[in-house]
Amino acid sequence: MAELVKKATRESYGEALAELGDKYENLYVLDADLAGATKTGIFKKKFPDRHIDCGIAEANMMGIAAGLATTGKIPFASSFAMFAAGRAFEIVRNSIGYPHLNVKIGATHAGISVGEDGASHQCNEDIALMRAIPGMTVINPADDVEARAAIEAAINYEGPVYMRFGRLAVPVFHDKDTFKFEIGKGELLKDGKDVTIVATGLMVYEAVKAAETLEAEGISARVINIATIKPLDKEIILKAAKETGLIVTAEEHSVIGGLGSAVSDCVTESCPVKVVKIGVQDVFGHSGPAADLLKEFGLCAENIVETVKKAVSEK
Amino acid sequence: MDELLKKQLEITACKVRMGIIEGVYNAKSGHPGGSLSIADTLTYLYFAKMNVYPDNPKEKDRDRFVLSKGHTAPALYSVLAHRGFFPVEELKTLRHIGARLQGHPDMKHIPGVDMSTGSLGQGISAACGMALSAKLTSDTYHVYAILGDGEIEEGQVWEAAMFAAHNKLDNLTAIVDNNGLQIDGKISDVCSPYPIDEKFKAFGWHVITMDAHDFDSIEKAFREAEKVVNQPTVIIQTSTKGKGVSFMENQVSWHGTAPNKEQYEQAMSELSAHLKELEG
DSSP states (O other): OOOOOEEOHHHHHHHHHHHHHHHOTTEEEEESSOHHHHSTHHHHHHOGGGEEEOOSOHHHHHHHHHHHHHTTOEEEEEEEHIIIIIITHHHIIIIIITTTOOOEEEEESBSGGGGGGOTTTOBOSHHHHHHTSTTOEEEOOSSHHHHHHHHHHHHTSOSOEEEEOOSSOEEOOSOTTTOOOOTTOOEEEEOOSSEEEEEOTTHHHHHHHHHHHHHHTTOOEEEEEOOEEESOOHHHHHHHHHHHSEEEEEEEEESSSSHHHHHHHHHHHHSOOEEEEEEEOSOOOOSSOHHHHHHHTTOSHHHHHHHHHHHHHTO | OOHHHHHHHHHHHHHHHHHHHHHHHHHTOSOHHHHHHTHHHHHHIIIIIOOOOTTSTTOTTOOEEEESSGGGHHHHHHHHHHTTSSOGGGGGGTTOTTOSOOSSOOTTTSTTOOSOOOSTTSHHHHHHHHHHHHHHTTOOOOEEEEEETTGGGSHHHHHHHHHHHHTTOTTEEEEEEEOSEETTEEHHHHSOOOOHHHHHHHTTOEEEEEETTOHHHHHHHHHHHHHOOSSOEEEEEEOOTTTTSGGGTTOGGGSSOOOOHHHHHHHHHHHHHHHHHHHO
């Protein structure tokens, strides 16, 4: 496989906002003293009058975003996933979710790949928290191309959207010239008949690599990219369940309440098949280089290969 | 204040109080105490101060109001109904299944409600966002928000207070309803937020105090607030929880309790007598 360019989706976030700022004059960006890290500093530099730094006060920032949205502006409230979804959960729920306001939440530094900062900043629970809010759209893009497309789709969608971005540079595998993004639509990346790997975020490319290894070993694995975890593309999941009879989910998030849970909920209702969940296994992370942590926690192609082989052998 | 206007406002405020009692009684639950303490201020805002459009509640240039102490929704609903946003008769449906009048303000369904609130400390942030929005695009509307004195124990209020002063939101007026009581008792006993004025001053706000049940004092305070430039204003209103219903006044037990039939009749008879006196 050819070496791909790598880029962190948080950079895609900052760059896309700066680009889209020209086209969408109603777009405003809010930060809580992390504009440098969330990469919205790029937007701030270009549109200083449309960037609002709320200081280290995420709860208030979400309320400010809600207030802006009531007047027709489109605010992107940015912070680390830990604080956007975690600390500010109840404000997101009551001031944004309940009135279904048109606020976009840009949550960077999600998951274990935050790395050296350790467990206090490694948010593996944000998808679970956000997808529990009625009417909240949850998007976890896999690479730069998808992140940019998803951001513009979110601008053109009326309602609250939680968007998850990473700190770690990840391979850009989508073709920017042909890629089309639609909220709520899964993406079939590789067909297969023995098993389906359903992945999200940085695990998508790992799943693609795993499927190639498996193919060489005689296992035909389908790969589906689920960027929109809510609303889930049930059609693509159920089709895979029916046709391959086995699902392995892969996400850089707790196995409680994330993609694996969403997929399980979907298939148990309509087409019960075995779902094996790869993710953070109900533990806290710790400090270390992101790449090492991903391996340690099984968030890598090698573990997908092993997990799939075991699951297929038990089929 | 003009005597005629004052009389009209007193009459309206009395009717608003009757609407509060009507709502809470029919709901068999709700918060009469803190609703009655803000009845005069709300009446002044909606009948003498704010630029609102009952026939077109979402009109872009309207002044905004956020009831940050959302549990006193019966007062807001009663004022909105009397101002013509929806029928006064609808107040009887408060908290009923299928009704628009939810236990706490719901902007999605109730005409005239500018922000959904209820979880304390959150409304003031949204009000700051509305005020900031006007500054960003040179809109001329003003934003008002009422907070409870117990509510300001929430940390988010002070995040918002810092933000409003930093952004020089002189188009924002917050009102702290200082009736001195919260669910667990006197605010000074539970976890005292006093001195409220000094705290807001330290956060960079212009501070005004007023008597919440005297329209001359209310008008004077709001007139002063609108002249303030480059900083937000807070009006700390000294009020009586349960104001207007003798047995509810200054009783913490009436924070979140509905009157029974006998109590309802007594309250309505007191308010009717007062209305008659005013109209007489």
